[in-house]
Structures are given as C-alpha cells and as structure tokens.
Amino acid sequence: MWRLVKLLKTKDLQKFWxxxxxxxxxxxxxxxxxxxxxHMHAARSARVEAFRATVLPEVKRLIGEGMSRRKVAAELNRxxxxxxxxxxxxxxxxxxxxxxxxxxxx
Numbered sequence: 001m002w003r004l005v006k007l008l009k010t011k012d013l014q015k016f017w018x019x020x021x022x023x024x025x026x027x028x029x030x031x032x033x034x035x036x037x038x039h040m041h042a043a044r045s046a047r048v049e050a051f052r053a054t055v056l057p058e059v060k061r062l063i064g065e066g067m068s069r070r071k072v073a074a075e076l077n078r079x080x081x082x083x084x085x086x087x088x089x090x091x092x093x094x095x096x097x098x099x100x101x102x103x104x105x106x
Contacts, residue, residue, distance in 0.1 A: 047084075048084055051084045052097060052100065052101065055076075055081070055097065056097060056098075056101055058076075059072055059076075059094060059097060059098065060098075062075060063098075069091045069094040069095055069098075070091050072089075072094050073089040073090055073091050073093065073094050074089075076089040076094075077089050
C-alpha cells in the first residue's frame with residue numbers, strides 16, 4: 001500500500017492522472033474570460049464613496065464633540081452601525097475613513 005502512495009506522489013504519475021496540476025497548466029481559464037473588470041471597480045468605488053458620504057459627517061461631528069477615535073468607534077458600534085464590509089468599527093476604520101477624506105486630525 002505504501003508503494004502505491006509513494007507512486008502517486010511522483011510527478012510523472014500525477015501528470016498522467018491529472019492530479020496536483022495547477023488549473024492554468026490544465027488549460028482552465030481563471031477569472032473573467034473577457035478580462036474586463038473596470039466597470040466592476042468603478043461600481044464598487046461609487047458604493048464606497050456613497051457609504052463614506054453618509055458616515056463621515058457623523059464621525060466628524062462626534063470628533064468635534066471631543067471624542068477620541070476609539071470612543072467614536074465604540075459609539076458607532078453601540079448604534080449597531082457597521083463598516084462598509086459589514087464588520088464592527090475599530091479605531092483603524094475611523095482613522096482610515098478620516099485619512100481617505102483628508103481630515104486626519106485629532
């Protein structure tokens with residue numbers, strides 16, 4: 001039995017049976033066949049910008065009230081608001097949001 005396992009691990013036998021070969025080697029096209037993804041990136045960017053436009057004023061207001069970024073994240077989580085990715089807020093998310101807007105103060 002161990003000889004069979006050892007034989008299955010050899011490159012020649014793997015090639016013969018088509019085992020362990022990468023999809024590209026087998027001739028499988030990965031991704032979009034037309035390789036056109038610019039419209040997908042543009043659509044996602046538009047959705048991200050819309051999300052930022054709705055959340056950023058509230059984040060700036062909370063920071064204007066004297067809250068730290070950590071407290072802002074805690075407040076957004078307390079209100080059951082999530083990031084664009086649907087995750088709970090963390091300090092890094094608040095910082096990234098402000099940095100993307102160019103308002104990385106405090």
